Structures are given as C-alpha cells and as structure tokens.
Amino acid sequence: MTAHTGTLFMDEIGEMPPDLQPKLLRVLERREVQPIGSDQVVKVDTRIVCATHRNLREMVAQGRFRQDLFYRLSGMTL
Numbered sequence: 127m128t129a130h131t132g133t134l135f136m137d138e139i140g141e142m143p144p145d146l147q148p149k150l151l152r153v154l155e156r157r158e159v160q161p162i163g164s165d166q167v168v169k170v171d172t173r174i175v176c177a178t179h180r181n182l183r184e185m186v187a188q189g190r191f192r193q194d195l196f197y198r199l200s201g202m203t204l
Contacts, residue, residue, distance in 0.1 A: 133173040139199065140180030140191065151195045174199065 136142075142150070153159055154174065158167045176199050185191035 130170050130172060133175055136174065136176045138178050138180075139176040140178035140182055140185060142191075144190070144192075147192045147195050151192060151198060154195075154198045 153170075157171065158169050160167050182191055182196050182200075186193045186196050
C-alpha cells in the first residue's frame with residue numbers, strides 16, 4: 127500500500143493483458159486491494175495516472191481493451 131494517498135503511474139496501460147483489466151477495474155471501482163499472500167482487503171486512496179502510445183479508443187472498438195476500464199481511466203486525456 128505504498129501508493130496509499132499518493133499517485134500510481136502505470137506506463138503502457140495499452141499493453142495490459144485482457145485477464146488483468148477486470149482486476150484493475152475492480153480496484154478503481156471499490157478502492158480496495160488484497161495484498162498477495164493476505165486474506166484481508168485493504169482500502170486505498172490512490173490517484174492513478176496512465177500512459178500509452180496506443181489508441182485506446184480504437185482498442186476498445188476492436189474489443190482489445192475494456193470499455194468500462196477505459197471510461198474509468200479517461201478522466202483527462204493529453
């Protein structure tokens with residue numbers, strides 16, 4: 127929980143495998159994580175900043191990136 131009350135930068139989010147995308151979405155929606163090796167859930171308050179060189183809108187249209195995750199991450203686009 128090092129990023130609690132801080133910022134987590136995720137580079138190349140467009141490279142995230144499809145099986146991990148729902149897990150990240152769950153963290154963003156519930157604001158909680160379960161550390162590896164623990165059976166307890168921990169609440170987190172973390173700002174997520176993502177970057178990619180890929181066109182995520184295009185990837186969503188092609189079904190290669192989750193639309194609901196894209197919506198959660200696209201608060202501001204530069």
